[in-house]
Amino acid sequence: MTPRRQALGRAGEDAAASWYEHRGGVVLARNWRCARGELDLIVRLGDVVVFVEVKTRTSDRHGSGFAAVGHRKQATIRRVAMAWLSERDEWFPNLRFDVVDVDARGHLKVVESAF
Numbered sequence: 001m002t003p004r005r006q007a008l009g010r011a012g013e014d015a016a017a018s019w020y021e022h023r024g025g026v027v028l029a030r031n032w033r034c035a036r037g038e039l040d041l042i043v044r045l046g047d048v049v050v051f052v053e054v055k056t057r058t059s060d061r062h063g064s065g066f067a068a069v070g071h072r073k074q075a076t077i078r079r080v081a082m083a084w085l086s087e088r089d090e091w092f093p094n095l096r097f098d099v100v101d102v103d104a105r106g107h108l109k110v111v112e113s114a115f
Contacts, residue, residue, distance in 0.1 A: 012056025012102035013040055019100070019108055020045065020052070029084070037080040048094040051081045053114075056102040065101030066111060074115045 001009075017027050020043045028049070029042040041052035053073070055065025069077075077097060085092060099114040 008056050008104075009054070011106070012100075013054045015102050015106050015108055016052060016054045016100040016110075017041055017043075019110065020050070025050070032080075032084055034080060034083045036083055037076045039077065039080050039084060042084060048096050049092045050096045050098050050112075051077060051084075052098045052100055053077055054100045054102060057104070066099055066109075066114070069099050069114065 013030065023045065025043040025045045027041060027043055032039045032042060039051055040054040043050045043052060053069055055068050057065055096113050097115050099111045101109040
């Protein structure tokens with residue numbers, strides 16, 4: 001990945017993290033990785049742990065960020081989320097999977113409980 005694309009992705013993740021924090025969320029992890037993949041953001045919102053996939057795009061020429069999170073990507077995110085949960089001593093009864101689509105101007109579209 002080019003440095004420009006990395007910076008774009010980081011800016012999108014920063015914007016998404018800020019969005020959750022402004023709503024009382026606490027970011028538990030960013031870019032958490034394991035052998036199965038990566039989670040962009042893990043946020044605690046009250047009693048809910050939210051696993052967030054952030055898609056930052058410079059244009060919608062190749063479709064929206066939401067369209068890029070198909071069944072295969074969703075399954076990967078679920079598996080990685082289970083790996084993260086399995087490493088915790090705490091029980092999290094309420095889980096949610098969100099997708100955040102960030103455009104080049106930093107505007108966010110958040111789909112809560114996307115899958």
